[in-house]
Amino acid sequence: MGYVLEVRNITKRFGGLVAVNDVSMGVQAGEVVGLLGDNGAGKSTLIKVISGVYKADAGKILFMDKEVQIDSPMDALAMGIETIYQDLALAENLNTPANIFLGREKMKKALGFLNVLDHAYMQKESSKILEKLDILIPSLRNRIRALSGGQRQAVAISRSIYWDAKFLIMDEPTAALGVAEQKKVISTINLLKSHGIGIIVISHQMHDIFQVADRMIIMRRGEKVAELVTKNTNADEVVSLIVGAETVTK
Amino acid sequence: MARAGGFTTLIGQRWAMLFLLIELVFFSFLGGGFFTMNGFQIVLFYSTTLALLATAETFVIVTGGIDLSVGFVMGFASVVSAKLAVRFDSLGLAPELSILFAVLVTLAIGLLPGFVNGVLVARLKVPPFLATFAVQGITYGTSLIITQGSAAINVPNLANVIGNSYFIHLVPGRGIWFFTRPEAARGADVIDIIPTMVVVTVLVIAVASFLLKRTRFGRHTYAIGGNIDAALRAGINTRRHLVVIYVLSSLFATLSGIIYMLEYVSGKADAGSSFMLDSVVAVVIGGASLFGGVGTIWRTILGVLILSVLEMGLKMMGVQTFDKYIAVGIILIFAVLIDQFFPEMIHKED
Amino acid sequence: MGDKALAMKGGREKASVFSVLARNWSFFFLVLTVVIFSFTGKNFFALNNFQSIIHLATTALLLACAETFVIITGGVDLSVGFVLGLSAVASASTMQLLYAAHWSAPASVLVGIVVGIAASLACGLVAGVMIARFKVPPFIATLGTMGIAIGVSYHICGGFPIGYLPPGLTDIGNMYVLYVHPASGAWSFFARPASIAANQIKELVRIAPISFILIFVFLLLLWHLLKNTRFGQHTYAIGGSMDASVRAGINTRRHLILIYVLSTFLAGLAGIVDLFQSGTGNFTTFGAQLELFAIAAVIIGGASLMGGKGRILASAVGVLLLKVLENGLNLSGVQPFYRYIAVGLILIVAVVIDQLFPDLF
Numbered sequence: 034m035g036y037v038l039e040v041r042n043i044t045k046r047f048g049g050l051v052a053v054n055d056v057s058m059g060v061q062a063g064e065v066v067g068l069l070g071d072n073g074a075g076k077s078t079l080i081k082v083i084s085g086v087y088k089a090d091a092g093k094i095l096f097m098d099k100e101v102q103i104d105s106p107m108d109a110l111a112m113g114i115e116t117i118y119q120d121l122a123l124a125e126n127l128n129t130p131a132n133i134f135l136g137r138e139k140m141k142k143a144l145g146f147l148n149v150l151d152h153a154y155m156q157k158e159s160s161k162i163l164e165k166l167d168i169l170i171p172s173l174r175n176r177i178r179a180l181s182g183g184q185r186q187a188v189a190i191s192r193s194i195y196w197d198a199k200f201l202i203m204d205e206p207t208a209a210l211g212v213a214e215q216k217k218v219i220s221t222i223n224l225l226k227s228h229g230i231g232i233i234v235i236s237h238q239m240h241d242i243f244q245v246a247d248r249m250i251i252m253r254r255g256e257k258v259a260e261l262v263t264k265n266t267n268a269d270e271v272v273s274l275i276v277g278a279e280t281v282t283k
Numbered sequence: 284m285a286r287a288g289g290f291t292t293l294i295g296q297r298w299a300m301l302f303l304l305i306e307l308v309f310f311s312f313l314g315g316g317f318f319t320m321n322g323f324q325i326v327l328f329y330s331t332t333l334a335l336l337a338t339a340e341t342f343v344i345v346t347g348g349i350d351l352s353v354g355f356v357m358g359f360a361s362v363v364s365a366k367l368a369v370r371f372d373s374l375g376l377a378p379e380l381s382i383l384f385a386v387l388v389t390l391a392i393g394l395l396p397g398f399v400n401g402v403l404v405a406r407l408k409v410p411p412f413l414a415t416f417a418v419q420g421i422t423y424g425t426s427l428i429i430t431q432g433s434a435a436i437n438v439p440n441l442a443n444v445i446g447n448s449y450f451i452h453l454v455p456g457r458g459i460w461f462f463t464r465p466e467a468a469r470g471a472d473v474i475d476i477i478p479t480m481v482v483v484t485v486l487v488i489a490v491a492s493f494l495l496k497r498t499r500f501g502r503h504t505y506a507i508g509g510n511i512d513a514a515l516r517a518g519i520n521t522r523r524h525l526v527v528i529y530v531l532s533s534l535f536a537t538l539s540g541i542i543y544m545l546e547y548v549s550g551k552a553d554a555g556s557s558f559m560l561d562s563v564v565a566v567v568i569g570g571a572s573l574f575g576g577v578g579t580i581w582r583t584i585l586g587v588l589i590l591s592v593l594e595m596g597l598k599m600m601g602v603q604t605f606d607k608y609i610a611v612g613i614i615l616i617f618a619v620l621i622d623q624f625f626p627e628m629i630h631k632e633d
Numbered sequence: 634m635g636d637k638a639l640a641m642k643g644g645r646e647k648a649s650v651f652s653v654l655a656r657n658w659s660f661f662f663l664v665l666t667v668v669i670f671s672f673t674g675k676n677f678f679a680l681n682n683f684q685s686i687i688h689l690a691t692t693a694l695l696l697a698c699a700e701t702f703v704i705i706t707g708g709v710d711l712s713v714g715f716v717l718g719l720s721a722v723a724s725a726s727t728m729q730l731l732y733a734a735h736w737s738a739p740a741s742v743l744v745g746i747v748v749g750i751a752a753s754l755a756c757g758l759v760a761g762v763m764i765a766r767f768k769v770p771p772f773i774a775t776l777g778t779m780g781i782a783i784g785v786s787y788h789i790c791g792g793f794p795i796g797y798l799p800p801g802l803t804d805i806g807n808m809y810v811l812y813v814h815p816a817s818g819a820w821s822f823f824a825r826p827a828s829i830a831a832n833q834i835k836e837l838v839r840i841a842p843i844s845f846i847l848i849f850v851f852l853l854l855l856w857h858l859l860k861n862t863r864f865g866q867h868t869y870a871i872g873g874s875m876d877a878s879v880r881a882g883i884n885t886r887r888h889l890i891l892i893y894v895l896s897t898f899l900a901g902l903a904g905i906v907d908l909f910q911s912g913t914g915n916f917t918t919f920g921a922q923l924e925l926f927a928i929a930a931v932i933i934g935g936a937s938l939m940g941g942k943g944r945i946l947a948s949a950v951g952v953l954l955l956k957v958l959e960n961g962l963n964l965s966g967v968q969p970f971y972r973y974i975a976v977g978l979i980l981i982v983a984v985v986i987d988q989l990f991p992d993l994f
Contacts, residue, residue, distance in 0.1 A: 149861035420973040556919050573770050619763075
């Protein structure tokens with residue numbers, strides 16, 4: 034099928050609660066899939082299974098057409114599956130390069146024997162990646178705390194891309210952003226798409242999903258209730274699927 | 284979070300109570316004179332000052348703060364009240380009035396450190412740890428300047444009479460006296476029951492407990508400790524509330540200092556220095572969380588008793604008292620670990 | 634100061650004069666107090682006095698460095714003061730025992746040092762494991778190990794200083810790097826010139842106590858560790874966002890344990906220094922509040938108890954500020970009691986400045 038990432042029959046239970054029930058889906062390279070559903074529909078649980086936070090009770094995950102075992106967030110990162118959470122997971126007291134290289138700092142030898150952080154290199158690489166993604170940050174030396182919500186988002190995305198993400202999961206990327214910054218995020222996602230990266234976007238903003246997603250997957254009460262191609266559907270249909278009105282009319 | 288098995292959970296939640304019982308049994312069998320009425324009374328008498336400090340600390344810790352100043356506010360109060368009593372006495376006032384005025388004025392002055400703490404914490408957003416540490420230094424320095432580094436003595440002997448009296452004096456076959464020791468009972472056995480200061484302390488603690496448990500003020504205190512943003516949105520004046528909390532804490536510490544002055548008939552700048560951390564320890568052993576929102580006066584008092592039974596029990600057994608520190612350290616860690624394993628007592632999200 | 638370079642990288646690029654002043658207020662305040670006390674203090678502005686201030690600040694500097702690392706991670710270590718005491722009495726009693734058992738002085742001293750440091754590391758390991766593994770709040774965990782350190786110290790020394798140690802400890806601890814005799818022009822390193830007669834000792838000028846070397850080496854090492862290494866970078870990251878650090882693949886548990894072990898290592902080292910400077914194994918009393926003063930110094934240096942920021946050299950400035958204040962007030966004839974008030978007030982100033990200018994640091 035040529036999916037970058039595919040999940041088959043994933044089930045995840047918490048005690049008696051079935052949070053995700055037998056869900057299968059796939060995302061191709063350069064494709065954006067919107068994941069929609071009401072609160073408690075199981076979207077977050079599903080992406081946490083993919084990103085290694087939770088371990089599925091049943092089902093399997095295929096990455097680049099090979100079945101893989103994802104036991105921890107580290108496993109996912111090592112494969113190139115990056116997740117950008119709503120809270121972005123940035124150290125706000127550090128600057129942009131420090132965050133992009135966090136945990137994978139570039140070292141150099143000083144005086145021939147001392148292993149020290151290579152600040153200059155990390156700074157140079159950071160501006161390269163930001164340029165590549167067409168992202169403007171006034172000064173790389175500013176701490177994350179001093180950046181706007183959109184800029185922080187951009188730093189988090191840059192980090193993923195710099196570390197060679199092949200697959201990106203974005204949790205509510207436009208929430209809590211101003212209108213201009215929302216547009217910027219949308220255009221960044223489109224740019225990433227053109228670089229051949231597979232992306233899952235979770236969002237409550239129907240409008241945004243319609244702008245970026247090629248396909249939509251709708252979940253309700255842990256189950257996948259529909260898979261739609263964006264250009265063949267409309268907001269009304271999606272909403273009724275999310276709240277379950279469809280089943281009532283049937 | 285799902286409830287763990289009934290019995291272990293019960294033990295986990297009641298471990299402080301259980302531990303105190305074990306301590307009591309242990310020292311009753313081993314301690315020299317622990318299992319006597321006098322032994323128990325000594326423990327209670329000894330607990331009064333710490334109990335009041337721990338009560339003060341409970342209010343603060345429930346809001347998610349900490350008050351490092353209580354120990355030295357206590358010393359400050361003991362010094363101020365002693366000096367004032369001496370001064371009033373030398374002005375020719377009756378001992379009763381000297382002590383009464385000294386106590387009243389000290390209570391008023393004792394609000395001050397708490398007010399400074401509260402303003403720093405609530406208005407200027409200084410972390411409580413630092414604000415109260417700074418105020419601790421300032422009160423300690425002030426007490427030292429007042430006393431020139433020595434103890435404040437020559438307090439009218441009435442202080443001794445009040446501070447070391449008993450609530451009930453029982454003379455078998457002759458009757459009961461309240462507060463005053465019967466003069467006529469020469470040679471006869473007088474049984475002293477319940478030190479007056481214990482009665483005073485219990486009353487104060489009862490009021491504190493009522494305040495925290497049954498009043499709107501108490502509810503708001505928990506609300507602020509649980510989630511200050513939510514409390515703010517619910518219309519609670521969190522700033523004012525926090526200021527009041529620190530003033531209240533200071534007030535209880537002041538009371539503790541006054542009781543110290545009455546019991547020991549002197550004032551010392553460092554009277555409460557070792558209690559500074561003991562009061563926090565007692566609150567934490569009582570199951571409160573330093574993150575705020577959890578803790579009750581009753582449980583704190585349990586913590587206080589665990590500490591004082593341990594200390595006095597060891598003392599009466601003739602064990603070196605510094606073993607207390609090791610024991611307290613271990614109990615403290617134990618207390619927190621138990622809370623980790625039985626988290627349903629702590630209502631915190633995620 | 635390389636420390637400034639980091640701050641420039643981290644902070645905003647255009648630093649106004651005002652923000653430089655506010656950011657380094659403790660340094661300027663230190664200069665100001667030195668100037669003021671030079672006028673008011675008897676014998677304050679003298680080489681000897683300055684040397685002795687720094688010499689006597691050695692242990693406080695080590696404790697503040699320890700506390701800097703811990704505070705940057707968002708924790709606090711209440712045990713350092715009493716770990717210092719534990720290390721001092723544990724090593725002293727070991728030295729005393731071995732020396733009494735006819736070991737050579739160097740051997741007994743060496744083994745004593747190892748024992749003292751080992752005891753300190755154990756405290757940090759216990760605290761670190763509880764904090765990192767069992768999620769015990771640092772305040773509580775270190776309060777617990779503090780209690781244990783106090784109890785064990787008392788057990789070792791019974792509450793009294795430990796004497797009858799191998800000879801020469803204070804000779805080493807209070808040695809100067811350079812001795813000059815201006816009248817005769819004689820000079821020598823580490824010992825007074827052989828040509829100097831006993832009656833000329835008074836005229837001897839002693840320059841740079843040996844403790845300067847220790848302070849210099851450790852400040853340099855720790856500054857490097859914090860600024861230029863992965864370890865330092867991760868320390869800041871953990872303090873800034875534990876979550877981000879975990880997700881970035883930092884082994885936060887191991888890192889936190891190492892931080893607390895490092896903290897008590899420095900405290901233990903301070904205990905050894907104290908032993909060498911005083912010649913006896915001193916237990917710490919409750920009144921000393923060494924840990925609280927170390928924390929105060931770190932905060933005055935611009936760190937935040939919320940974690941994520943702090944600088945070694947700034948903490949050192951904080952320590953010097955407190956020590957100069959103590960010394961200067963004393964030499965100006967102010968009662969020593971005012972010192973506590975002064976520390977409290979400066980601490981409040983430090984935190985309020987931090988609150989008012991949150992982006993400066």
